[in-house]
Amino acid sequence: MHKDVSEILFTEEQIHDRVAEIGAAITEDFREKAGDDGIILISVLRGAAIFMADLAREIKIPCEMDYMAISSYGNGVKSSGVVRILKDLSSHIEGRHVVIAEDILDSGLTLTYLLKNLASRNPASLTVATLLRKKTKVQADVDCAYVGFECPDQFIVGYGLDYAERYRNLPYIGVLKPEVYE
Numbered sequence: 001m002h003k004d005v006s007e008i009l010f011t012e013e014q015i016h017d018r019v020a021e022i023g024a025a026i027t028e029d030f031r032e033k034a035g036d037d038g039i040i041l042i043s044v045l046r047g048a049a050i051f052m053a054d055l056a057r058e059i060k061i062p063c064e065m066d067y068m069a070i071s072s073y074g075n076g077v078k079s080s081g082v083v084r085i086l087k088d089l090s091s092h093i094e095g096r097h098v099v100i101a102e103d104i105l106d107s108g109l110t111l112t113y114l115l116k117n118l119a120s121r122n123p124a125s126l127t128v129a130t131l132l133r134k135k136t137k138v139q140a141d142v143d144c145a146y147v148g149f150e151c152p153d154q155f156i157v158g159y160g161l162d163y164a165e166r167y168r169n170l171p172y173i174g175v176l177k178p179e180v181y182e
């Protein structure tokens with residue numbers, strides 16, 4: 001285990017198995033609805049890149065991939081409260097079935113912003129798959145069709161999740177020791 005991590009919440013194997021289940025559920029739920037066009041999987045960079053890469057390989061219907069970069073945390077452990085688009089989609093999503101792959105729902109600010117932004121482009125449907133959902137005191141009400149794991153209200157890292165751009169490459173998800181950021 002990395003010296004800056006106090007506890008592993010989800011192991012590489014647990015993550016793999018859960019991502020496979022979510023991929024199978026998306027496959028079944030969209031097989032008929034999306035038909036030959038399939039779905040567009042949208043990853044919220046940078047945190048969700050690893051989740052999306054693994055999830056896409058568990059989806060067995062036609063699946064395009066596109067990326068949007070959004071940031072609100074900067075280099076800290078608290079949301080700045082201001083969500084910024086750093087990179088927009090390359091594809092048009094009007095009339096398409098869109099599945100957003102997000103790594104974590106914390107305050108909900110990022111997904112609330114993203115859902116509003118993407119809904120204005122008139123997709124056929126807009127669905128959220130989040131690997132992690134944190135139970136916080138203040139959380140925007142975001143409807144997530146697929147949730148990998150519920151997690152505690154601690155700052156977590158690994159499997160795409162960073163602190164100051166580090167730890168994204170850890171294969172597991174764990175709690176960052178508070179002394180690292182205090």
Ligand SMILES: O=P(O)(O)OC[C@H]1O[C@H](OP(=O)(O)OP(=O)(O)O)[C@H](O)[C@@H]1O
Pocket residue numbers: 044045046047048070071072073074079102103104105106107108109110111162
């Ligand atoms: O529900 P919220 O409180 O809005 O937090 C969730 C968001 O925060 C993180 O992104 P971050 O802004 O750190 O950018 P990153 O993905 O580049 O790390 C994470 O990847 C989610 O997108």
Ligand SMILES: Nc1nc2[nH]cnc2c(=O)[nH]1
Pocket residue numbers: 073104106107154155156157158161162163
């Ligand atoms: N790395 C990381 N990013 C986040 N963004 C929102 N919550 C978190 C968290 O707990 N860890």
Ligand SMILES: [Mg+2]
Pocket residue numbers: 047073074161162163
């Ligand atoms: Mg971050």
